[in-house]
Amino acid sequence: MHKGRLEAFSDGVMAIIITIMVLELKVPHGETLGALWPLWPVFLSYVLSFAYVGTYWTNHHHLMQAANRVTSQVLMANLNLLFWLSLLPFTTGWMGENHFAQGPVTLYGANLLASALSYYILQGQIVSAHDQDQSFRAALGSDLKGKRSLLAYVLGTLAALAGWPMVGFAIFCAVALVWLIPDRRMEMVVSARSKTSG
Amino acid sequence: MHKGRLEAFSDGVMAIIITIMVLELKVPHGETLGALWPLWPVFLSYVLSFAYVGTYWTNHHHLMQAANRVTSQVLMANLNLLFWLSLLPFTTGWMGENHFAQGPVTLYGANLLASALSYYILQGQIVSAHDQDQSFRAALGSDLKGKRSLLAYVLGTLAALAGWPMVGFAIFCAVALVWLIPDRRMEMVVSARSKTSG
Amino acid sequence: MHKGRLEAFSDGVMAIIITIMVLELKVPHGETLGALWPLWPVFLSYVLSFAYVGTYWTNHHHLMQAANRVTSQVLMANLNLLFWLSLLPFTTGWMGENHFAQGPVTLYGANLLASALSYYILQGQIVSAHDQDQSFRAALGSDLKGKRSLLAYVLGTLAALAGWPMVGFAIFCAVALVWLIPDRRMEMVVSARSKTSG
Amino acid sequence: MHKGRLEAFSDGVMAIIITIMVLELKVPHGETLGALWPLWPVFLSYVLSFAYVGTYWTNHHHLMQAANRVTSQVLMANLNLLFWLSLLPFTTGWMGENHFAQGPVTLYGANLLASALSYYILQGQIVSAHDQDQSFRAALGSDLKGKRSLLAYVLGTLAALAGWPMVGFAIFCAVALVWLIPDRRMEMVVSARSKTSG
Numbered sequence: 146m147h148k149g150r151l152e153a154f155s156d157g158v159m160a161i162i163i164t165i166m167v168l169e170l171k172v173p174h175g176e177t178l179g180a181l182w183p184l185w186p187v188f189l190s191y192v193l194s195f196a197y198v199g200t201y202w203t204n205h206h207h208l209m210q211a212a213n214r215v216t217s218q219v220l221m222a223n224l225n226l227l228f229w230l231s232l233l234p235f236t237t238g239w240m241g242e243n244h245f246a247q248g249p250v251t252l253y254g255a256n257l258l259a260s261a262l263s264y265y266i267l268q269g270q271i272v273s274a275h276d277q278d279q280s281f282r283a284a285l286g287s288d289l290k291g292k293r294s295l296l297a298y299v300l301g302t303l304a305a306l307a308g309w310p311m312v313g314f315a316i317f318c319a320v321a322l323v324w325l326i327p328d329r330r331m332e333m334v335v336s337a338r339s340k341t342s343g
Numbered sequence: 344m345h346k347g348r349l350e351a352f353s354d355g356v357m358a359i360i361i362t363i364m365v366l367e368l369k370v371p372h373g374e375t376l377g378a379l380w381p382l383w384p385v386f387l388s389y390v391l392s393f394a395y396v397g398t399y400w401t402n403h404h405h406l407m408q409a410a411n412r413v414t415s416q417v418l419m420a421n422l423n424l425l426f427w428l429s430l431l432p433f434t435t436g437w438m439g440e441n442h443f444a445q446g447p448v449t450l451y452g453a454n455l456l457a458s459a460l461s462y463y464i465l466q467g468q469i470v471s472a473h474d475q476d477q478s479f480r481a482a483l484g485s486d487l488k489g490k491r492s493l494l495a496y497v498l499g500t501l502a503a504l505a506g507w508p509m510v511g512f513a514i515f516c517a518v519a520l521v522w523l524i525p526d527r528r529m530e531m532v533v534s535a536r537s538k539t540s541g
Numbered sequence: 542m543h544k545g546r547l548e549a550f551s552d553g554v555m556a557i558i559i560t561i562m563v564l565e566l567k568v569p570h571g572e573t574l575g576a577l578w579p580l581w582p583v584f585l586s587y588v589l590s591f592a593y594v595g596t597y598w599t600n601h602h603h604l605m606q607a608a609n610r611v612t613s614q615v616l617m618a619n620l621n622l623l624f625w626l627s628l629l630p631f632t633t634g635w636m637g638e639n640h641f642a643q644g645p646v647t648l649y650g651a652n653l654l655a656s657a658l659s660y661y662i663l664q665g666q667i668v669s670a671h672d673q674d675q676s677f678r679a680a681l682g683s684d685l686k687g688k689r690s691l692l693a694y695v696l697g698t699l700a701a702l703a704g705w706p707m708v709g710f711a712i713f714c715a716v717a718l719v720w721l722i723p724d725r726r727m728e729m730v731v732s733a734r735s736k737t738s739g
Numbered sequence: 740m741h742k743g744r745l746e747a748f749s750d751g752v753m754a755i756i757i758t759i760m761v762l763e764l765k766v767p768h769g770e771t772l773g774a775l776w777p778l779w780p781v782f783l784s785y786v787l788s789f790a791y792v793g794t795y796w797t798n799h800h801h802l803m804q805a806a807n808r809v810t811s812q813v814l815m816a817n818l819n820l821l822f823w824l825s826l827l828p829f830t831t832g833w834m835g836e837n838h839f840a841q842g843p844v845t846l847y848g849a850n851l852l853a854s855a856l857s858y859y860i861l862q863g864q865i866v867s868a869h870d871q872d873q874s875f876r877a878a879l880g881s882d883l884k885g886k887r888s889l890l891a892y893v894l895g896t897l898a899a900l901a902g903w904p905m906v907g908f909a910i911f912c913a914v915a916l917v918w919l920i921p922d923r924r925m926e927m928v929v930s931a932r933s934k935t936s937g
Contacts, residue, residue: 150350152744157358157553160751165824167360169370170829176837179843195825196444199818206814220404221523224397229402231361231393235368236766243374314811325791325815348548348602355556355751363560367568418602419721422595429559429591433566441572449574546746546800553754561758565766614856616800617919620793627757627789631764647772 148215150222155205163198167192169238192235193321194282200324206341214274222267229260250310259297280330294320346413353403356425361396377461385439391519392435398446398522399428412472427458438460448508452500459493491492492518547619549681551601554623559594562587565634588715590633601652610670610699616667622659628652650698657691690716715726742809749799752821759794763832765837767792781835787915788831794918796869816861823854844904848896855889888914
């Protein structure tokens with residue numbers, strides 16, 4: 146099965162998610178630059194979610210580039226990931242409109258956690274579709290960055306739930322910053338393969 | 344005629360349909376997690392329609408992968424399918440905002456029925472474009488799953504019309520669950536062909 | 542210059558235009574099937590515009606498939622076409638909400654006319670990029686269907702302007718129906734070429 | 740690393756940006772053609788931004804066509820460009836609804852400036868990914884048009900900030916007009932290469 150349409154559909158959905166989030170930035174009523182000021186929590190939430198969706202797109206790009214086989218299980222796991230990402234415009238909008246209050250930050254953290262777990266499931270399905278390809282699994286390595294992110298999402302969500310939403314929000318911003326340095330592991334599989342075949 | 348742009352356009356339309364449905368999930372006014380509770384019917388409707396559009400995308404992917412020829416009739420049948428799918432954000436939103444009342448569930452069922460019939464017409468047009476390719480028609484087989492789904496949509500719509508909308512809704516959820524196990528028939532044509540050519 | 546990205550971008554824009562038009566179909570407040578009745582002009586306008594955008598996509602598909610060269614002038618002419626098509630959700634929405642009143646139908650006709658003229662400009666730019674390819678220009682032939690459509694848009698717009706908007710609307714519906722039978726001219730160039738090269 | 744998905748994702752995001760801007764053109768309440776008149780600032784803003792996004796897409800197309808290598812830095816620089824472009828629907832809407840008042844035109848100019856700087860960063864990352872390819876850097880040449888545009892954005896933004904928003908707006912329109920004549924530099928690299936390889 147070819148991976149081309151899976152990539153095209155995922156690109157489409159992620160492109161739309163990243164773009165419709167800006168619709169939450171409602172045009173202010175005033176016409177002075179000062180009228181923009183009350184929008185800062187919505188804007189900051191947008192920046193954060195743009196970084197997350199952009200990171201998911203980049204990692205998805207690397208993961209699929211390394212993959213050769215797409216099974217039905219991979220299609221389902223991919224739809225599952227897209228589902229959780231599609232909720233980001235909603236959770237982002239709620240967080241921005243409520244100035245990082247407890248409830249919305251908790252929900253946002255839960256959304257990040259569900260997305261990350263879905264990404265793991267997708268990665269697992271791709272690994273099991275390549276079970277005779279040792280280089281693929283090896284390339285994933287210990288995946289410390291991914292595991293630490295999961296832990297960070299759990300901690301941030303719990304912090305928000307416990308009444309410190311700003312702590313949770315700061316953790317989510319920190320994780321986003323860490324991921325903006327993209328994942329080079331998958332690039333290595335691809336370059337290793339092209340060396341082998343060359 | 345190449346099938347690449349047909350796939351790209353269909354991917355685009357289905358990606359947008361699946362994503363703009365989330366715009367019906369309006370950001371709640373409260374800032375507590377409890378403020379999310381009234382959203383459950385809208386959320387549940389979104390999940391159901393996400394599953395349906397995801398399933399249509401997956402089946403469309405398999406169907407087009409098995410196809411070699413795209414005729415003008417196939418283009419028209421594909422636009423017809425996309426038209427009915429494009430109404431899903433509307434019928435989903437109406438169903439969610441009215442807590443699965445009789446009218447909206449009836450309309451939702453009619454939308455599912457029209458989409459399924461359109462998919463059959465598309466499949467028929469592709470079969471007739473491959474009339475010298477016995478493996479294609481054979482691969483479709485008796486298509487019990489598809490026929491049973493059509494029957495289920497009719498029953499669910501009639502149940503809603505008769506005053507039992509929750510019965511109809513339960514039937515639509517059950518069909519969605521059945522389809523989340525993807526269609527392996529088309530995969531078999533492709534693998535059969537690659538065996539023959541290999 | 543490759544035509545792949547021109548096709549992909551045009552597919553994207555047309556897919557979004559065709560899908561966001563459905564956002565004008567606002568969820569009704571009532572929960573009975575009767576609450577749908579007041580939506581008929583919006584729905585009918587949506588069906589008509591879906592048919593038009595679908596037809597433009599189909600014809601664009603055929604035109605670009607026959608094309609081998611993409612020049613800067615072609616890119617500009619293509620953006621110009623996409624601009625006029627992008628106004629269709631606006632003009633469609635206005636027409637639907639005002640029950641085919643004089644002003645909106647006139648504007649809708651003007652939009653169809655501008656789109657058709659833009660398509661002619663694009664076709665002309667592609668022809669001049671293929672000026673040594675006789676088969677391309679020959680394949681376009683006398684293009685009676687296209688010329689008659691332009692005339693029909695002018696007549697329909699004038700009829701609306703003169704106070705008979707329903708006559709204009711009926712003309713636009715008739716043209717849409719005629720175009721749903723897709724353009725086979727471009728298919729002939731492609732098949733003629735493949736015969737020559739084969 | 741292949742550039743195909745980078746192009747597909749960028750096409751998707753730019754296609755959505757260019758299309759959702761039309762959602763700011765709200766359907767007027769009246770049904771006469773005169774009811775359209777108050778929309779002219781929103782419409783004019785839409786035309787201007789459509790021209791800008793169309794120009795960015797065209798230049799992006801040329802730049803990526805000339806590129807052979809995509810690094811992680813290029814992916815990040817591309818996401819950065821898409822981020823600033825994604826704010827255009829917001830800044831365009833604010834400018835249109837306030838009839839080119841001081842604050843909105845200043846913000847619009849700042850948005851154009853940030854987008855242009857991001858494009859320069861992307862171009863720089865692509866150049867450094869091709870550091871052994873002299874023809875690429877040579878093809879960019881002195882890039883007078885790009886540098887003059889940056890200067891014009893600065894001047895326009897300062898003019899608006901100083902209390903002459905219409906001067907700023909006129910400058911932004913003038914730059915858009917200049918760019919509608921597309922960039923032929925990149926085409927030359929491609930054709931030079933194909934001559935060398937042929």
